[in-house]
Structure formats: C-alpha cells, structure tokens
Amino acid sequence: xxxxxxxxxxxxxxxxxxxxxxxxxxxxxxxxxxxxxxxxxxxxxxxxxxxxxxxxxxxxxxxxxxxxxxxxxxxxxxxxxxxxxxxxxxxxxxxxxxxxxxxxxxxxxxxxxxxxxxxxxxxxxxxxxxxxxxxxxxxxxxxxxxx
Numbered sequence: 001x002x003x004x005x006x007x008x009x010x011x012x013x014x015x016x017x018x019x020x021x022x023x024x025x026x027x028x029x030x031x032x033x034x035x036x037x038x039x040x041x042x043x044x045x046x047x048x049x050x051x052x053x054x055x056x057x058x059x060x061x062x063x064x065x066x067x068x069x070x071x072x073x074x075x076x077x078x079x080x081x082x083x084x085x086x087x088x089x090x091x092x093x094x095x096x097x098x099x100x101x102x103x104x105x106x107x108x109x110x111x112x113x114x115x116x117x118x119x120x121x122x123x124x125x126x127x128x129x130x131x132x133x134x135x136x137x138x139x140x141x142x143x144x145x146x147x
Contacts, residue, residue, distance in 0.1 A: 031127045038123045040115050046071065048116060050079050051088060051105070055113045059104040061094065088112070 008014075016022050035045055043051070046069070053068040054060065060068065066076030080103055083089040088109035094100035105113070128136045 027127075031123070034126045035123050038119055038126065040119050041112060043116075046075070046079050047083055047088075048120070050076075050083060051109060051113065051116060052120065054089065054103060054105050055110075055117075059102050062091070062101045062103050065103050083109070 032045070035048075039048065049069045050065065050071075053065060057068060062076055062080055063073065065080070066073060069076065069079075071079065080089060080091065084091065087106055090104050090106050091101045092104070094102050128139070131139060
C-alpha cells in the first residue's frame with residue numbers, strides 16, 4: 001500500500017491540503033461555528049444576510065432581494081416565509097405592479113438590525129483574527145474578486 005501512495009504523490013503532485021476548494025470549505029466551516037456561537041438571534045446565515053440586505057437597500061421586491069442576497073427564486077421565497085413567521089419581515093403587493101411582492105423589515109426586524117450588525121462585525125473580526133490587518137484586507141479583496 002505505501003508504494004501506491006508514493007506513486008500517487010510522485011505522479012500527481014496533488015495535495016488536498018493545498019487545494020482552494022478544500023481550504024475554502026475549512027474556512028467556511030470555521031466561520032459557521034463562529035457565526036452560530038456569536039449570533040444573538042436564532043437566525044441562519046441566509047436569514048441574517050437577507051435581513052441585512054433589506055436594511056441596506058430598503059423595501060425591495062422579493063425577486064430583487066434574492067439577487068441581492070445571492071439566492072435563487074425558490075430559496076428566497078422560503079427564507080422570506082420563515083422570516084415572516086418569526087415576525088421579522090412583512091410583505092405587501094407592489095402598488096405599481098400587482099405581480100410583484102415587496103419585502104420590508106417589520107418593526108421587530110428593524111429593532112434588531114443594530115444588534116445584528118454588531119454581531120456581524122464580531123463574527124468577521126473573530127473569523128479573520130489569525131490574520132494581520134494587511135492579510136485581512138488582501139483576503140477580502142481576493143474573495144470579492146472570486147465572487
């Protein structure tokens with residue numbers, strides 16, 4: 001068996017621990033643990049992102065909200081439905097186009113945005129803590145380039 005491993009190592013020069021997908025998955029898993037331990041409300045990362053996007057952009061159509069939060073149509077509908085059931089968002093027909101639904105923060109959702117932003121900053125800081133400030137800046141720039 002060691003001969004087979006040596007053969008693969010020599011022939012392919014491939015190390016999983018040096019591959020971008022593997023490293024991104026490990027970093028994502030670490031970030032998810034930090035998120036779950038830090039977030040002050042019972043929200044998933046997708047729900048968190050959705051609330052923040054509404055706060056950043058204001059009332060928006062459900063379709064546009066999905067694009068803002070990088071979700072497909074089916075996913076955004078489910079996320080909005082769950083946020084509505086938690087009393088954090090409300091939906092209403094678009095007065096200019098009855099086919100569209102406008103999503104807004106509820107009073108309860110708006111009240112929690114400051115705390116969510118604070119939590120988000122803490123989550124990012126803890127996720128990036130092993131890096132220097134310069135490395136943090138570079139990593140974020142590179143990730144934006146990949147996105």
